[in-house]
Amino acid sequence: MKRLVHAPLQDKDIEAADTEELYKRFAELCVQRGSHEDRFRWIAENENLVCDSCEANNEKCHAPASSGSIPRISCENCHRSQKLLAPCSRVRAERKSRIMRKLDITESMYDSLSERYYQKSKPKTSRWAAANSDPALLFDTGSEHEHRGNHEPDRSSPLSPCVSVVEGGHAELRDKLMANAEADHNIRFSESLESNQRIIERSHEHYCKQMSLFQENIETIEEDIRTGRRSVESAATRIQELAWEVGDFAQKCLNVNRDLRGLAMEDVLGMMTN
Known part of the structure; x- marks a missing residue:
């Protein structure tokens, strides 16, 4: 009886497995918050950090008091306004610092993992929508359009005069903001x-x-x-x-x-x- 001989793992296979395990750990940390000691230390070290919202609105960024039982990362202005779509950037900065320290990764590695995390967090579209990404094809039901694919749509569509090409950058920015807001909202909820x-x-x-x-x-x-x-x-x-x-x-x-x-x-x- 012949014995099966397994080929040794190549370096790229090991690297892929390590990367997947690293991303899995990264995703877990994204929805967790740091310990009280870590949060108190970060607040003390970044007391003078001005968040993006306060800087854009030319407001004084007040660091939260660090004497409570549950230290808050967001500044006083953002905490009072309870911003959901644009939460305090201090929260993201603390999370980035904590994850980089726990995973012992560089900033570029963090950005790469973060981009992958946000891409996976995007709302999933249906197979029908993916195959019919052009809104003008919503009213194309004839057989002549069944194999049209991404070619020029029929301009008899009632949506055709209103259809405009959305720049990919705007859509990506919107999806990233929504995913970022969802992650921050999960932390605030916890x-x-x-x-x-x-x-x-x-x-x-x-x-x-x-x-x-x-x-x-x-x-x-x-x-x-x-x-x-x-x-x-x-x-x-x-x-x-x-x-x-x-x-x-x-x-x-x-x-x-x-x-x-x-x-x-x-x-x-x-x-x-x-």
Whole structure:
């Protein structure tokens, strides 16, 4: 029985496999955000960096305060305006610096991988649209047009007077901006979910501590009644006040949780519609 002999991998095959693995890692990092330590360090090192939007609008680019539990990369102006199609360029700069450091790649390699990532992020067109890229062919249904391909379309089409050739550069720029905005929106969405979840957890901890204090107050009132330090009428009044405080506090906690979960759902809907 003959044994199969596999040809050794050529250098180009190994290089292709390494490149594919590198791109896979690059794509994963594009939708991740850096650790808190990395973000704090980047903010400190780039405190005077002016984003593209502030520079174009001749505005003062305020670096975000780096004392919060979740450090924000975007500047104050971009954060307040919540720009989706043109997010703060500081976010892209931080991501570029982080990915280049983690993958140990040069700037030219990053640009090459980034271009490939944006190309893959483009909206996919249908096979019909790909075969009929000229809008003027939408109304060409006769057999004489079936094999026309990319030749001159029939000028009897009602779209023909309005059809203009779109420069490829404009389309590529638009697609790149949309893909870039989608990646930045995913990062902001992840940050929003984490921030909301932490606030909810802190709210729950505060709720439990406060309820324990209420319980201790009630037990103290009961002890005062038994020892005669407080009258029944005074105890009833104080218990009623505590009941109102408990109800008001519980409602505030409920509102905070509901509002935060509602904001998270709005982000989800925003991702679905954008």
